[in-house]
Amino acid sequence: MKIRVLLPLLAALAGAMNAQSGDIHEARRAFKAAVKAKSERERLAGVEALVACGDARGLDDLVVALLKVRKDLDKLESRIVKTGKKTGQAFKNVDKQGDAGRPVSVGSYNSAAKKAQKALKELQKLHRLKDALESWRAALLSGGGRLLDSIPKGDSAKAIHDQVSKLERAREHTEKILRLHLIAASKSDGAREALLGLAAREEDGEVRTAVIDAMGSRRDPRDVGALARALEDGVWPVRVTAARALGGIQSLTTIPPLIAALERGDGRFLEEVIAALEGHAGITFHDNATLWKAWWKDQGASLASILDGLTSDDQFERLRAIQAVGEKAFLLGARRLLDEAGLDPNSDENAKDAEPKGEPDADARAVMAASGEAVGRVLSTVAHHSRDQQLNDLLIRPMEKEAKVARRAKFIPFIGHVRTKHARSILIALAGAAPIRNPAGGQPYDKDDRAKLTLAAVKAIGGQGHPEVVPPLREALTGFESSEELRLAAAASLLALRLSDSVGPLITGLNNKGKVHTACQEALVDLTGENFGDYPSWRDWWTKNRKGFKPRRARAVAKDDKPQEERGGTRFYGINSRSKHVVFILDRSGSMEEADAKGEGKKIDVAKAELKKAIISLPKGATFNIIFYNSAWDMWRKKMTVVDAASRKKAIKWVDSIEHRGFTNIFDPLERAFQLAGRGTHDKAYGVLLDTIFFLSDGLANRGRIIAPTEILKQIERMNQLKKVKIHTIGIGKNHDPRLMKGLADLTGGVYVAR
Known part of the structure; x- marks a missing residue:
C-alpha cells in the first residue's frame, strides 16, 4: 500500500x-x-x-x-x-x-x-x-x-x-x-x-x-393510530403513503381504520386502501365498505385466534393454526409464517444471518412442511387480480434481492407450493440452466451456485401438479451434465406430480445406473402398478398403454382459473386502475409496425385500440394526457386535460393520427410525465395532478439523455420519492427489456405485463 x-x-x-x-x-x-x-x-x-x-x-x-x-x-x-x-x-x-x-x-x-x-x-x-x-x-x-x-x-x-x-x-x-x-x-x-x-x-x-x-x-x-389519522390528511401523497404503511404492518389493528377509509376514499387513495385490506385478508370485497365491515365482524376474532396459535408452544395447536391460515387464505397469517421461517423481506441483515445451525428436529420439520403448504394454498387462492402481485411481494422479489445462494434457496420450496402459472414460470426458469445474476454485483452466479438453485427448484417443482413442469424435470433426469443428486431429485418430483406425462421420462431414466435407476424403477411401479425389470420391457409396455393411461392416485391437474375483471376504474392491457389522474405513454418506434404476438394485427394498431378503449373508460371529471415517443416524443396537451365527451373525441382523433417510425427513447417521456405531476419535487401546492402512468414499450432504450436501464431506474426512484406516482408497464414482444419494465413497476407499486 x-x-x-x-x-x-x-x-x-x-x-x-x-x-x-x-x-x-x-x-x-x-x-x-x-x-x-x-x-x-x-x-x-x-x-x-x-x-x-x-x-x-x-x-x-x-x-x-x-x-x-x-x-x-x-x-x-x-x-x-x-x-x-x-x-x-x-x-x-x-x-x-x-x-x-x-x-x-x-x-x-x-x-x-x-x-x-x-x-x-x-x-x-x-x-x-x-x-x-x-x-x-x-x-x-x-x-x-x-x-x-x-x-x-x-x-x-x-x-x-x-x-x-x-x-x-x-x-x-x-x-x-x-x-x-x-x-x-x-x-x-x-x-x-x-x-x-x-x-x-x-x-x-x-x-x-x-x-x-x-x-x-x-x-x-x-x-x-398515527397512521390512521394520516389517512384523513389533506395532502393525497400523505394519505397514499399512510395506506401503504398500514398495509405493511403485520397487525389486525390496521383493518378497522382501513375499512373506515373506504367510505371517504376515491381514485388512487381508494386503490391503495383496498390493496392494503386485501394484503391482510386474502379476499376482497372491492370498495364495498358494508361487506368489509360484515366480514370483519364475523371473522375478526377468529383471525386473531389464528395469529395467537401461530406462536403457541403447543405443537398441535400451532399446526392447527397453520392449517387454518391455508384454509382461510389468510394472507396476514401467511406473512407471519414467512417471518417465522426467516424470510421476512424487511428483516435487517443481522437478523437474516442469525439462523439456527444444525439439522432441524422432527417438530421443526413438521412446522416447516405445514407452513409451506399453508403459504402455497394462500397464494394459490387469494383474490385473482392480486394473486401474482402477492407472490411477487412475498416471495419472488425478496428472493431476487438476496445475494447469498443459501438464502435464495430457502424461498424456493415455498414457491413450489404455489400452484399458479406465474409460480410455475419462475420454477421452470430456476430449474433450467440460464444464468441468474447476483444482485450484489450484477454478475451471473458461478456454476456451483447456479447448480444449487437448480437443485432447489427441481426438488420443489413436483408440487405443481402440471404437465408444463415435466420438460425441465426430464432434462434434469436425463441431461448429460446432471449430477446424481439432481437426477434423484428429478425422479422424486416426477413421481410427486402423479401425471401420465411423468412415465416417459422415468422410463428414459432407467438408462441410468445405481441409485438413479432404482429411483426411476420404484417411481414407475408406484405410478403404474406394473413391475418390469428393464428398460426395453418398460418401453414396450408404455408404447402399448400410453393412450388413455391414468396413473395410480393421480392428482388433479392444476388449472389456471380465468381472471375476473375488477369493478370500476380504467383498464389498459388487462391492468385495472381506479386513478382519476392518468398519463398514457406509448411506444411508436419503427418496431411497432411488426405483428402483435397474439396475431391481432400490428403492435401499434393493437396499442391504439387498447388506448382508445381506456380513454373511453376514463371516469367523467378525471384528468388525463397522452405521450407517444420514438427517438423524441409528442404530447397531446401541454397540461392534464379534464375528461368529457369532447376531450375523449379529440384524444382519439389525435391517437389515430400518430405514425410509427424511429428509435426508442424511454427516459425522456417518463421524465416529462413526472413534470406533469406538479411544479417539481418542491411543489408547495403538492396537489393531485398526476398519480398513475401506463407505460408501453416494445424495445430497448437507445435514445434519450439516460439510456442505461439501471440509471433510468435510479432516476425514477429519486423523482418519485415523494410524488408517489404508480407506473404500470406493458412490455410488447420478445425484444422489450423485461428487467427495466418490471423494475419500473416494482419501484412504484405498479403492475408489469409481458405480452
Missing part, C-alpha cells in the same frame, strides 16, 4: 481507537480527515470513529458532511443532465431524417454514433461518481442512526429533540428532509416518538409524506 494512502488510514483508525475511550475531539479530527480521503475504507473508518465515541456532538459533523454531499450531488446532477442531453443531440439530425422517411448516409450515422459514444463514456464516469456519493451519504445516515442509538438514553432523547428543533427551524427543504432521515435512521423509541410528533405538527406536505414513509418502514404496530 502506498504511504500516502496508508498514513490517512492509520490516522483514521487511530482516531477510532481514541474515540472508543471517549475522546470526542480526537474522533472529530479523525472524521474531518476521513471526509477528505478518497478511499471508501478511510471514510468509513472516520464514521466509525464518531459512532464509537457515543457523543451527540458528533451529529453536527455528520450533518455538515451530509449537507455537503447533497450540494455535490446537485452539482453532479446538473453535469449529468447536460452530458445526457449531448447523447440525444448527437443523433438529432440523423433521427429527424429517418423519421421523415429520408435515407441516412453511413457517414452521417457513424459521425453521430461517435459523438454519442463520447458523451456516453463521460456519462458513465459521472454516474460512477454519483454512485460513490450516494454510497457515502448512506454510510453517513447509517452512522448517524447508530450514533443516536449508542448515546446514553437521557442524552439520546436530548440529541433527537435537538435534531427535531433544527429540522423545524430549517429554511431549506433539503435540510429538513436530511435531518428527518437522520432521525429515522435511529431504531430507538425516542426516534419513534419524534416521528409521531412531526407527523402531528409538520405543516409541509412533502415533509409529512417523508415522515409517514419513515414510520411505515419501521412497521411498528404501535404507530397504527
Whole structure:
C-alpha cells in the first residue's frame, strides 16, 4: 500500500481507537480527515470513529458532511443532465431524417454514433461518481442512526429533540428532509416518538409524506393510530403513503381504520386502501365498505385466534393454526409464517444471518412442511387480480434481492407450493440452466451456485401438479451434465406430480445406473402398478398403454382459473386502475409496425385500440394526457386535460393520427410525465395532478439523455420519492427489456405485463 494512502488510514483508525475511550475531539479530527480521503475504507473508518465515541456532538459533523454531499450531488446532477442531453443531440439530425422517411448516409450515422459514444463514456464516469456519493451519504445516515442509538438514553432523547428543533427551524427543504432521515435512521423509541410528533405538527406536505414513509418502514404496530389519522390528511401523497404503511404492518389493528377509509376514499387513495385490506385478508370485497365491515365482524376474532396459535408452544395447536391460515387464505397469517421461517423481506441483515445451525428436529420439520403448504394454498387462492402481485411481494422479489445462494434457496420450496402459472414460470426458469445474476454485483452466479438453485427448484417443482413442469424435470433426469443428486431429485418430483406425462421420462431414466435407476424403477411401479425389470420391457409396455393411461392416485391437474375483471376504474392491457389522474405513454418506434404476438394485427394498431378503449373508460371529471415517443416524443396537451365527451373525441382523433417510425427513447417521456405531476419535487401546492402512468414499450432504450436501464431506474426512484406516482408497464414482444419494465413497476407499486 502506498504511504500516502496508508498514513490517512492509520490516522483514521487511530482516531477510532481514541474515540472508543471517549475522546470526542480526537474522533472529530479523525472524521474531518476521513471526509477528505478518497478511499471508501478511510471514510468509513472516520464514521466509525464518531459512532464509537457515543457523543451527540458528533451529529453536527455528520450533518455538515451530509449537507455537503447533497450540494455535490446537485452539482453532479446538473453535469449529468447536460452530458445526457449531448447523447440525444448527437443523433438529432440523423433521427429527424429517418423519421421523415429520408435515407441516412453511413457517414452521417457513424459521425453521430461517435459523438454519442463520447458523451456516453463521460456519462458513465459521472454516474460512477454519483454512485460513490450516494454510497457515502448512506454510510453517513447509517452512522448517524447508530450514533443516536449508542448515546446514553437521557442524552439520546436530548440529541433527537435537538435534531427535531433544527429540522423545524430549517429554511431549506433539503435540510429538513436530511435531518428527518437522520432521525429515522435511529431504531430507538425516542426516534419513534419524534416521528409521531412531526407527523402531528409538520405543516409541509412533502415533509409529512417523508415522515409517514419513515414510520411505515419501521412497521411498528404501535404507530397504527398515527397512521390512521394520516389517512384523513389533506395532502393525497400523505394519505397514499399512510395506506401503504398500514398495509405493511403485520397487525389486525390496521383493518378497522382501513375499512373506515373506504367510505371517504376515491381514485388512487381508494386503490391503495383496498390493496392494503386485501394484503391482510386474502379476499376482497372491492370498495364495498358494508361487506368489509360484515366480514370483519364475523371473522375478526377468529383471525386473531389464528395469529395467537401461530406462536403457541403447543405443537398441535400451532399446526392447527397453520392449517387454518391455508384454509382461510389468510394472507396476514401467511406473512407471519414467512417471518417465522426467516424470510421476512424487511428483516435487517443481522437478523437474516442469525439462523439456527444444525439439522432441524422432527417438530421443526413438521412446522416447516405445514407452513409451506399453508403459504402455497394462500397464494394459490387469494383474490385473482392480486394473486401474482402477492407472490411477487412475498416471495419472488425478496428472493431476487438476496445475494447469498443459501438464502435464495430457502424461498424456493415455498414457491413450489404455489400452484399458479406465474409460480410455475419462475420454477421452470430456476430449474433450467440460464444464468441468474447476483444482485450484489450484477454478475451471473458461478456454476456451483447456479447448480444449487437448480437443485432447489427441481426438488420443489413436483408440487405443481402440471404437465408444463415435466420438460425441465426430464432434462434434469436425463441431461448429460446432471449430477446424481439432481437426477434423484428429478425422479422424486416426477413421481410427486402423479401425471401420465411423468412415465416417459422415468422410463428414459432407467438408462441410468445405481441409485438413479432404482429411483426411476420404484417411481414407475408406484405410478403404474406394473413391475418390469428393464428398460426395453418398460418401453414396450408404455408404447402399448400410453393412450388413455391414468396413473395410480393421480392428482388433479392444476388449472389456471380465468381472471375476473375488477369493478370500476380504467383498464389498459388487462391492468385495472381506479386513478382519476392518468398519463398514457406509448411506444411508436419503427418496431411497432411488426405483428402483435397474439396475431391481432400490428403492435401499434393493437396499442391504439387498447388506448382508445381506456380513454373511453376514463371516469367523467378525471384528468388525463397522452405521450407517444420514438427517438423524441409528442404530447397531446401541454397540461392534464379534464375528461368529457369532447376531450375523449379529440384524444382519439389525435391517437389515430400518430405514425410509427424511429428509435426508442424511454427516459425522456417518463421524465416529462413526472413534470406533469406538479411544479417539481418542491411543489408547495403538492396537489393531485398526476398519480398513475401506463407505460408501453416494445424495445430497448437507445435514445434519450439516460439510456442505461439501471440509471433510468435510479432516476425514477429519486423523482418519485415523494410524488408517489404508480407506473404500470406493458412490455410488447420478445425484444422489450423485461428487467427495466418490471423494475419500473416494482419501484412504484405498479403492475408489469409481458405480452
